[in-house]
Amino acid sequence: MKNTMKQLIRTTPEALGIPSAALLKLLRRLEKMEYINSFMLLRHGKVCLEAWLKPYKATVPHQLFSLSKSFTSCAVGLAQQEGLLNIHERLIKYFPQYENAVTDSRMRQVTLQDLLTMRSGHLSCPTQYFWDQTDWRKVFLSSKLEAEPGTHFTYNSGASYMLAAVIKQVTSCNVREYLMPRLFAPLGIAPGIWENCPQGINCGGWGLYLTTEDIAKFAQLLLQNGRWHDRQLLPADYLAEAVSKQADNSANTLPDWQVGYGYQFWRSRHGYRADGAAGQYAVMLPESDVAIAVTACTGNMQIILDAIWEELLPELHDDALPEAPEAWNELQQLAKNMSLPTVVGDITRRSENQTWLFAENPQGIKSCQLEFGENDCTLTFDGPNGLEQLRAGFGYFAESLFKLTDLSAHPTVASAAWKNDHTLEIHTFITDGIYRDIWQIDFSDAAEPLKNTMLCACFRPLRPRFTCR
Known part of the structure; x- marks a missing residue:
């Protein structure tokens, strides 16, 4: 079902074919993790579960880390649709001022598609060389490659930064600014900051801040193949490629990190996702018409997906279920009362300053x-x-x-x-x-x-x- 509203619609889980009791079990499992900051579940374009771990707030934009990459990918797709770039063209074409900085001939073969699929030819992320430099574009373009471009998947936030730099080069504005009228405003999203490099370019691979509901809107838009309120906000043909397997990442060890990578999107055992460090997620399940937004602070991102696969997926029904007010009320109370633990110890004692x-x-x-x-x-x-x-x-x-x-x-x-x-x-x-x-x-x-x-x-x-x- 399409959601055409700027504000997401709320309803009960049963109305969407999900037992409240199943979501109660899922939320209890998530509550035990250190720490799920927020969780929002949509089906058929409507919210049926939302929870924030107090004192995290629904209104405060949250740091997305690498979930930012998927927004950069969307900017690339839009810019290609507008004729400003072509993902099959070579990266160096967009930065002729750095021709003399290139020392590895293979760098001249790197395409924008290689950057999108994390197959630039690096075998380690070059951002490790960014932090004490002012011109990150020069650092990337002058770096040595260990493999032929387009042949080997290595997670590379520097590649995402270069995509943001290309957007700045061809549009004269940053990714955040470029997406404002094209994506954010139509969705009713007022994004927080997007961190910049020393030369004022959005970091691209990280640094965007959004609320949980903003993430959920983005996830729902992707489920709708880029269409919102009778407008095609994102090019459907590009999205189809972006969320499909473009690169083999089977060498990874975690089960949801080894089933393919698209254009700054991960394939999952079920559906696909955008994700960021420590458990920032936009999860899309097209077969079930489910969208999920998560913010977290965990050292084990896999367990969040495991909980969703094991507790939610078996409980999805095609048709609406009879309402279950007792379970629904219990679910709402748990979602309302979840909170971080304060320090355990004596809270009555005082001492000298x-x-x-x-x-x-x-x-x-x-x-x-x-x-x-x-x-x-x-x-x-x-x-x-x-x-x-x-x-x-x-x-x-x-x-x-x-x-x-x-x-x-x-x-x-x-x-x-x-x-x-x-x-x-x-x-x-x-x-x-x-x-x-x-x-x-x-x-x-x-x-x-x-x-x-x-x-x-x-x-x-x-x-x-x-x-x-």
Whole structure:
């Protein structure tokens, strides 16, 4: 069924041929994972399950990581439809200014299709050489290839970046800007930021922020072969190629990572998907007319798909089912009450305020002050950009807008508790992404009284590690 509305329609699972009891079992399984931030299920274009793990919010755009790649692919398809590029043409054609930077003759043979299918000839991702350089296009085009282009699948976010750079080259605007009137606005999506390279080009392979419902709309659009509200937003012929197997990735070990790769889309054991690090998903199941959006912070992405395949697919019925109000109400209550755990420990104790000085560090953090309030505590860091504060609640999550590096500030929640008579522990979660931290503060005479451990960091760390004086 087509969905033609900018706001997705809600209904009961039974109306769509899904037992509420089956979704209750699925959601309970997801709830046990560390951590499913949000989940939205559509069938026949209508939402029948939506859940956010508090304090994650439906209105806050979430970091998509590599799910961004599929939007870049859509931009390529649109640009080809408009005659601005051809995916069978060679990459170097679009960057004649870098002719002299190419040192490997095989790089001159790389096509846009090779980039789309992750078969550029690299056997490792060249983004590892990006971070300390300002011109990523030059870094990519001057890199050495280990295989013939078009012959070997290697996951390559640098290839996705180059596709975004091509879009910038042929349209004079970034992917996000290019997609605004063509894709985002017709779907009623107001996208968050899309992170840029040092020269202002959207990263392409990562960096886009969208809400869970935005992801769900994108998934539903793909199920409808690019058509929305009687408009063909995406070229159907390009999409058919993009979501089909174009490259062999059978050398991968996980079952849903070895059944084929398209144009920045993964084939799955069931249907196909767009995905990003730590469990960001748009899952499309054409045979069942099901679309699923997930945001998460997990080190095991496969278990999310396993849960969907095992709990949902056997329970899909062609026709509507009798309503089951008791199971439906129980499902709604679980979806409403899911929440992150606060730190376990004593939340009644307080201590004297403390100040620590730091040894010289690359982040330029000079000091940290810990202050106790009636039901919270606050860490205040003195750094190169002034004071940055992180507030943690005792027995609840306190909210902050927090950063410690040159990256942008992120909405952050934190809770605190005493683990023993001299150790205060603070857990923080970035609520627009996947990063979380554990801060341990030792009030004994420890050599390192303030420790920081960052979890689920997929790229450059957002949190530096410090040594106190």
